[in-house]
Amino acid sequence: MTNHQFLRKVLRYQKTYGAKATIKRSINEIFNRMRRSIGHSHPYHTLFDRDALLVRIEHPNIRLVIFDIFDTLITRPLLDPENTKHWIARRINCDRYSEQRHTAEMSLREAGSADVSLAHICTEYVRLFGTAEGDAQQLQFIEESIELALAQPLPGMIEVLKMAQQAGKKVVLASDMFLSSDVIKKLLQKCNILEYDALYLSSEVGVRKSTGELFRHIAENEKILPEQAIMIGDHPVSDQQIPQQLGFQIAVLESPLALSAYFPRLSTWIEKVKSAGPTADELVLGNIVRTFFQVQPRQFLLDRASLTQCGRYGIGYAIVGPLLAAFSEWLIDQAHADNIDRLYFLAREGQLMKDIHEVLTSGYNIPQSNYLVLSRRAISVAMIRSHEDILAIARTDYQANSLSEFLLRRFGLTLDHATLTALEKRGIWSRKRLVEIHAGQIDDALLAVLETLSDAIHRRAAMEREPMLSYLQQIKLTEGVAALVDVGYAGTIQGRLCDLLERKIQGYYMVTRAAAAEVRTRHGVRIAGCFGEDLATPDQSPLLRYNVPLEMFMGSDDPQISHYRYQDNHAVVGVYNPLSEAEKASIPLRSELRAGALSFARDYRSMKDSGLGKLRIDPHLAVDIFRDFWEGTSEFERAQIMSIATDDYYCGMGIVHFATFLPH
Incomplete structure (x- = not known):
C-alpha cells in the first residue's frame, strides 16, 4: 500500500466513521507499519541436521540406533511436560493432585527404589493421601488413559527411524519412564510406530538413562560396543551428555517445545496460555509447536521474526485452522438452540468453513451441511422487483x-x-x-x-429469477428450518434470500456489522456473530478491520458465480466469471493454506475424541492470534502470501492480491 493509498483510505474512513475513530485507527496503522518494517527475516539454524544424521546412521560401523521416545518420536502437545498431571487433576477434580503425586513419587525414590513404576506411585499415593480420588488401580487407569489421549506422533523423526531400518540397522527404543511396556506399546501403536527390535524402559529394567546404567545395560544386552551405537534424543543430559561420555555416538536434537523458546512472537503466546491450566487453548498452542518445530521431512526456513513457520501450510495450521474450529464449535450450539434442519455454507469462503466443520462434527447428530453456490451479484439481480431494489444494489461501496x-x-x-x-x-x-x-x-x-x-x-x-428459484429449490433451501453460514458483515445475501423466497432464512456469521440489525428487524430472523455482532466500526474487531485478507485466507479455487440459467433441456446451470491468470497461479499456493487448516482440524478432532473431557477453543485467542499475525507479518510471512490473488469485481477492485493490503 503506497502512502497515497494510505491517505485516501484514511479520508474515506473519516467520512464514514468520524474523526475520533479515524485518529485511533490511523495511530494503529502507523504503529503496524513500523512493526512490519522491522520484521526482517531472521533465520534460526537448528542444531539437528537430518541429512547428516542419515549419513552417520548408514555408516558400516554403526550397528545399533537407539531412539528416545518422548519428544523424539512422540510428544504430548502441552506447553510444559509436567502439565500432564494437571490434565489428570482436571479429570479427577483434585487441584492438589500434581503436588501430591510428586510427593508420592519422591517418597519412593528417597526410600531407595532404583526406579519406580506408575503402579508403585499410585499405591504410595493412596497410602499417603487416601482414596478420595480413587483407589490405586483407578488412579493408574486414569493416568494411563490421559497419557494415551495426549500422545501425538512426530512424523519427521518417525521417518528417520524407518530409514534407519531400511539401512539394515537394528533399532531399539529407550526411555526413563514410569509407564509399563504395555502402555508404552499402546502409545507407540497409536502413533503408528509398529516396528522396532527392542524396548528398554527404566521402570521395568530398574536402571535409568540419567545415570548411564541403562546405556550400559543396552550395550551388554545387544552385544555391541558403545561406539557402534548412535543415540538420538532431545534431553541434553540423559540423551546427549551421558551417552557421549560413555562412548556412544549422539545426535543433538532439540524438542519442539525447547525450540519454540527461540521464537519470541510465538513464545509470548505460549507463556500467556501456559498459565491458564489444562484447556483446549493449551492443546491448540501445543499442536502448533509440534507442527512448527518437529524434524521436518523437507527443509524449512525457521524464521525468528515470524509468528508462523512451515510456510503457507503453517499459516493455515496456526491462523486459519483455530479460527474456523472455534467458529464451528459456536455454530453447533447455535444450530441446536434454533432447531436448524440444514446449514448452508455460502460460496466461496464457506467451502473451507464447511470442510473444517465436517471434520469436527462427523458422526455427531447435527444439522445437515450444504454448500450454497451463490454470490451477491447472483442473488441481488434475481430478486429485483422495484426501482428501490435497483438503488439498494447500487448503494454498496464501489x-x-x-x-x-x-x-x-x-x-x-x-x-x-x-x-x-x-x-x-x-x-x-x-x-x-x-x-x-x-x-x-x-x-x-x-x-x-x-x-x-x-x-x-x-x-x-426476470430472466435470471426463475433459474435462481429452481436452483434454490433443488438444494432444498425452500424446506424446513434453514440457516446461512458465512464470514458475515451486514446479512445482505440473507435478506435478499428472504425477499426472493418469501420465507425466513436464519444466519450465522463470524462477525456482523451494525447494518445487519435492519435485516434482522425487517425479516424477523436471527443474524448472529460468533466473534462480534452488530459492530459499529471495523476497529471493534480485527476480523472486520482486515475482512478482505480474512476472506482471502479462506478463499476457494472455484470461480465466482455470476448467475443461473436454463439449458435447452431446462436443467439449471451456473454461469461463472472466468478465473484470471493470477487466480490460476494462486491455486497451488492456496491449497497449502487449506491443507494446513484442515490438518489442524483433524488434530484437534483427535484431541476432542480422546477422552480429555469437553474441549472448547477460546474465540478471543483465535482472533487475537489472527490479529497478531496480520499486524506483525514478517518479511518471510509476507513473501508466502503476497502473490495470492482473488477477484472483487463486485466492489470495483478487479483482481486483488494480499500485497494490496500490506505496506511496502
Missing part, C-alpha cells in the same frame, strides 16, 4: 471504475457503444467519467443512468 464495468458486475448489463453514446448525447454520462460509491451515496448522474436503464435491468432480473 471503487472508482468505468460505468460499463459497474453495470456488468452489479446488474449483468452489457453497456454497448450505442447506449453509451445515447447517454452522452442526453448529457447524462460522460464517457470518461468513473463510477465511485462510498457510504451508500449515489450521485445524480448515476441515478439518472439507473433510471434510464431501469427497464433493461428489470428484464435481466
Whole structure:
C-alpha cells in the first residue's frame, strides 16, 4: 500500500466513521507499519541436521540406533511436560493432585527404589493421601488413559527411524519412564510406530538413562560396543551428555517445545496460555509447536521474526485452522438452540468453513451441511422487483471504475457503444467519467443512468429469477428450518434470500456489522456473530478491520458465480466469471493454506475424541492470534502470501492480491 493509498483510505474512513475513530485507527496503522518494517527475516539454524544424521546412521560401523521416545518420536502437545498431571487433576477434580503425586513419587525414590513404576506411585499415593480420588488401580487407569489421549506422533523423526531400518540397522527404543511396556506399546501403536527390535524402559529394567546404567545395560544386552551405537534424543543430559561420555555416538536434537523458546512472537503466546491450566487453548498452542518445530521431512526456513513457520501450510495450521474450529464449535450450539434442519455454507469462503466443520462434527447428530453456490451479484439481480431494489444494489461501496464495468458486475448489463453514446448525447454520462460509491451515496448522474436503464435491468432480473428459484429449490433451501453460514458483515445475501423466497432464512456469521440489525428487524430472523455482532466500526474487531485478507485466507479455487440459467433441456446451470491468470497461479499456493487448516482440524478432532473431557477453543485467542499475525507479518510471512490473488469485481477492485493490503 503506497502512502497515497494510505491517505485516501484514511479520508474515506473519516467520512464514514468520524474523526475520533479515524485518529485511533490511523495511530494503529502507523504503529503496524513500523512493526512490519522491522520484521526482517531472521533465520534460526537448528542444531539437528537430518541429512547428516542419515549419513552417520548408514555408516558400516554403526550397528545399533537407539531412539528416545518422548519428544523424539512422540510428544504430548502441552506447553510444559509436567502439565500432564494437571490434565489428570482436571479429570479427577483434585487441584492438589500434581503436588501430591510428586510427593508420592519422591517418597519412593528417597526410600531407595532404583526406579519406580506408575503402579508403585499410585499405591504410595493412596497410602499417603487416601482414596478420595480413587483407589490405586483407578488412579493408574486414569493416568494411563490421559497419557494415551495426549500422545501425538512426530512424523519427521518417525521417518528417520524407518530409514534407519531400511539401512539394515537394528533399532531399539529407550526411555526413563514410569509407564509399563504395555502402555508404552499402546502409545507407540497409536502413533503408528509398529516396528522396532527392542524396548528398554527404566521402570521395568530398574536402571535409568540419567545415570548411564541403562546405556550400559543396552550395550551388554545387544552385544555391541558403545561406539557402534548412535543415540538420538532431545534431553541434553540423559540423551546427549551421558551417552557421549560413555562412548556412544549422539545426535543433538532439540524438542519442539525447547525450540519454540527461540521464537519470541510465538513464545509470548505460549507463556500467556501456559498459565491458564489444562484447556483446549493449551492443546491448540501445543499442536502448533509440534507442527512448527518437529524434524521436518523437507527443509524449512525457521524464521525468528515470524509468528508462523512451515510456510503457507503453517499459516493455515496456526491462523486459519483455530479460527474456523472455534467458529464451528459456536455454530453447533447455535444450530441446536434454533432447531436448524440444514446449514448452508455460502460460496466461496464457506467451502473451507464447511470442510473444517465436517471434520469436527462427523458422526455427531447435527444439522445437515450444504454448500450454497451463490454470490451477491447472483442473488441481488434475481430478486429485483422495484426501482428501490435497483438503488439498494447500487448503494454498496464501489471503487472508482468505468460505468460499463459497474453495470456488468452489479446488474449483468452489457453497456454497448450505442447506449453509451445515447447517454452522452442526453448529457447524462460522460464517457470518461468513473463510477465511485462510498457510504451508500449515489450521485445524480448515476441515478439518472439507473433510471434510464431501469427497464433493461428489470428484464435481466426476470430472466435470471426463475433459474435462481429452481436452483434454490433443488438444494432444498425452500424446506424446513434453514440457516446461512458465512464470514458475515451486514446479512445482505440473507435478506435478499428472504425477499426472493418469501420465507425466513436464519444466519450465522463470524462477525456482523451494525447494518445487519435492519435485516434482522425487517425479516424477523436471527443474524448472529460468533466473534462480534452488530459492530459499529471495523476497529471493534480485527476480523472486520482486515475482512478482505480474512476472506482471502479462506478463499476457494472455484470461480465466482455470476448467475443461473436454463439449458435447452431446462436443467439449471451456473454461469461463472472466468478465473484470471493470477487466480490460476494462486491455486497451488492456496491449497497449502487449506491443507494446513484442515490438518489442524483433524488434530484437534483427535484431541476432542480422546477422552480429555469437553474441549472448547477460546474465540478471543483465535482472533487475537489472527490479529497478531496480520499486524506483525514478517518479511518471510509476507513473501508466502503476497502473490495470492482473488477477484472483487463486485466492489470495483478487479483482481486483488494480499500485497494490496500490506505496506511496502
